[in-house]
Amino acid sequence: xxxxxxxxxxxxxxxxxxxxxxxxxxxxxxxxxxxxxxxxxxxxxxxxxxxxxxxxxxxxxxxxxxxxxxxxxxxxxxxxxxxxxxxxxxxxxxxxxxxxxxxxxxxxxxxxxxxxxxxxxxxxxxxxxxxxxxxxxxxxxxxxxxxxxxxxxxxxxxxxxxxxxxxxxxxxxxxxxxxxxxxxxxxxxxxxxxxxxxxxxxxxxxxxxxxxxxxxxxxxxxxxxxxxxxxxxxxxxxxxxxxxxxxxxxxxxxxxxxxxxxxxxxxxxxxxxxxxxxxxxxxxxxxxxxxxxxxxxxxxxxxxxxxxxxxxxxxxxxxxxxxxxxxxxxxxxxxxxxxxxxxxxxxxxxxxxxxxxxxxxxxxxxxxxxxxxxxxxxxxxxxxxxxxxxxxxxxxxxxxxxxxxxxxxxxxxxxxxxxxxxxxxxxxxxxxxxxxxxxxxxxxxxxxxxxxxxxxxxxxxxxxxxxxxxxxxxxxxxxxxxxxxxxxxxxxxxxxxxx
Ligand code: GLC
Numbered sequence: 190x191x192x193x194x195x196x197x198x199x200x201x202x203x204x205x206x207x208x209x210x211x212x213x214x215x216x217x218x219x220x221x222x223x224x225x226x227x228x229x230x231x232x233x234x235x236x237x238x239x240x241x242x243x244x245x246x247x248x249x250x251x252x253x254x255x256x257x258x259x260x261x262x263x264x265x266x267x268x269x270x271x272x273x274x275x276x277x278x279x280x281x282x283x284x285x286x287x288x289x290x291x292x293x294x295x296x297x298x299x300x301x302x303x304x305x306x307x308x309x310x311x312x313x314x315x316x317x318x319x320x321x322x323x324x325x326x327x328x329x330x331x332x333x334x335x336x337x338x339x340x341x342x343x344x345x346x347x348x349x350x351x352x353x354x355x356x357x358x359x360x361x362x363x364x365x366x367x368x369x370x371x372x373x374x375x376x377x378x379x380x381x382x383x384x385x386x387x388x389x390x391x392x393x394x395x396x397x398x399x400x401x402x403x404x405x406x407x408x409x410x411x412x413x414x415x416x417x418x419x420x421x422x423x424x425x426x427x428x429x430x431x432x433x434x435x436x437x438x439x440x441x442x443x444x445x446x447x448x449x450x451x452x453x454x455x456x457x458x459x460x461x462x463x464x465x466x467x468x469x470x471x472x473x474x475x476x477x478x479x480x481x482x483x484x485x486x487x488x489x490x491x492x493x494x495x496x497x498x499x500x501x502x503x504x505x506x507x508x509x510x511x512x513x514x515x516x517x518x519x520x521x522x523x524x525x526x527x528x529x530x531x532x533x534x535x536x537x538x539x540x541x542x543x544x545x546x547x548x549x550x551x552x553x554x555x556x557x558x559x560x561x562x563x564x565x566x567x568x569x570x571x572x573x574x575x576x577x578x579x580x581x582x583x584x585x586x587x588x589x590x591x592x593x594x595x596x597x598x599x600x601x602x603x604x605x606x607x608x609x610x611x612x613x614x615x616x617x618x619x620x621x622x623x624x625x626x627x628x629x630x631x632x633x634x635x636x637x638x639x640x641x642x643x644x645x646x647x648x649x650x651x652x653x654x655x656x657x658x659x660x661x662x663x664x665x666x667x668x669x670x671x672x673x674x675x676x677x678x679x680x681x682x683x684x685x686x687x688x
Contacts, residue, residue, distance in 0.1 A: 223576035232278035246610025249296030261357035301387035373443035386448025398426035
């Protein structure tokens with residue numbers, strides 16, 4: 190257990206102060222708001238909805254890829270890094286979005302995908318030497334994360350190229366100085382337009398073993414979930430070579446002091462080497478911890494000690510929170526996510542308790558992730574206020590769950606998100622675990638004490654003081670309801686920074 194109060198540290202001098210405890214809203218642009226009636230969300234739609242994001246209390250947005258893409262991997266297969274996909278808009282609509290974000294005091298993070306491109310990117314034709322090649326067949330047993338070998342034959346040249354993900358996504362060779370230069374120019378392009386930083390995709394794939402040695406058979410289950418075939422190997426050589434820190438340093442030099450948040454899909458104990466250059470890294474072990482207070486405490490404490498953590502419980506790659514944890518746990522999950530010390534990321538629709546959708550046949554994503562990418566539900570109409578046309582993925586249940594209804598309901602999950610986003614501004618960075626037992630996790634945040642009750646019976650809230658938040662809207666006593674939480678404020682009056 191963390192003994193005594195711990196204060197988050199960020200060891201990178203120049204790390205943006207706003208980011209330390211920022212709340213960031215992840216937008217999957219194709220599924221947020223369609224403005225031009227083609228059934229696909231776009232940047233103008235995002236622009237129109239930014240006041241909503243701000244009104245919830247977020248400090249910024251992270252936009253999943255907005256660039257031209259043949260969509261083999263939902264936009265993570267980029268064919269031009271310095272443009273906007275025409276389906277989503279233009280550079281002008283991006284600038285308008287940015288201006289609206291500024292007007293709403295929202296920071297903007299783009300997705301930077303440095304480790305691979307689309308096979309349709311001009312670089313693959315014009316600069317084949319920027320990619321990773323082998324002659325005469327696959328040189329090793331490396332696997333693609335999405336199934337099958339990580340090597341495919343390039344028919345025109347007869348050579349084999351490496352792809353850590355789909356075969357439509359050849360891996361860049363990050364040890365090639367021109368690759369570093371080209372990606373650096375991409376960053377400079379967007380930073381000059383005014384973005385505040387990047388969520389950096391698949392960082393653990395930047396550097397692989399230069400001598401391309403085989404991966405070993407896995408010796409047991411890994412700490413994070415992996416697709417079954419991929420889990421048969423221990424990825425010691427196909428990921429995170431020794432010089433990965435150096436290569437992330439290149440990204441940092443190119444970024445200056447802009448925010449860089451690393452998607453490093455590793456357990457917390459392996460994140461240390463990444464935080465020299467990233468401002469934050471996502472807490473994936475936290476995302477997948479068993480829903481039990483002792484298990485949560487075990488993953489929270491090392492992450493707090495690491496310091497530069499971005500808490501996250503859901504994104505566009507995994508089953509949605511409501512489907513993973515069940516609706517009964519959503520208030521507890523929101524309170525946990527938004528009261529821990531440090532930055533927190535919320536995936537669009539989680540404030541509504543949006544569940545996984547059924548996807549479509551044939552699927553857009555061959556790895557089965559369409560379910561978590563269904564459109565936002567703004568109102569109760571059949572297309573949920575998302576589009577005037579047939580949405581590219583169907584809505585899930587707008588008649589039961591939508592922003593319009595939730596906004597009017599003081600007991601809705603959305604109202605709880607709003608309260609938590611307001612309350613977290615009062616906390617500061619200090620953190621001290623006070624109690625962990627088989628049903629309760631309680632911690633101090635500055636003058637506040639948060640009691641999270643994972644059990645089926647109500648529990649007394651830990652600490653003294655006035656109740657400033659209870660996940661059961663009717664409950665004003667010092668009781669943490671079953672699968673809920675209470676937050677007490679240690680002074681006799683209410684905290685002045687609460688709205
Ligand atoms: C990241 C993205 C995921 C994508 C993969 C390859 O994990 O979040 O959506 O498929 O990288 O780019």
